[in-house]
Amino acid sequence: MSARERSWPVPVALVGLSAIPIMAGTLRLIQLAGGPAVIPADHRFAGFPLPLVVHIVGATTFALVGILQFMPRFRRRHLAWHRRAGRALAVAGLLVAISALWMTLFYEA
Known part of the structure; x- marks a missing residue:
């Protein structure tokens, strides 16, 4: 097996592992921006959504660029x-x- 053949499994696996959290985060951002509630609303984020937005955008950037x-x-x-x-x-x-x-320390459970 050549090096070229061995180099694709890790990026493909990372795309697969990242797809669901990225989709869920995108749906949550759409919901926070006033879009339709596709996923159940969470009252904890309604008052101060900035940490959640930073978390989703940072994680999406980390996942996509990290691949x-x-x-x-x-x-x-x-x-x-x-x-x-x-x-x-x-x-x-x-x-x-x-x-x-x-979010762990300041959002109520």
Whole structure:
């Protein structure tokens, strides 16, 4: 098996693992923006939705940009982009973690 044949399973698996949370987050953002309630409403987020929005946008960015980090051919061809994306991923990861802590500590159960 060549290296090219072995490089695709990880990105494909990451796309599969990311698809459902990204779709759910997108539906929640649409609902928060005043769109139809496709998923059950949650009263905890109605008063102060900013941490949830930061969490969803950060996690979506982390998932989509992170997939490209695991593609060796793309990484070799775009090394400068790969480095900048890594820094952006670190920021996105911190935003996701901080917003998750905020929601855990300050939103009522």
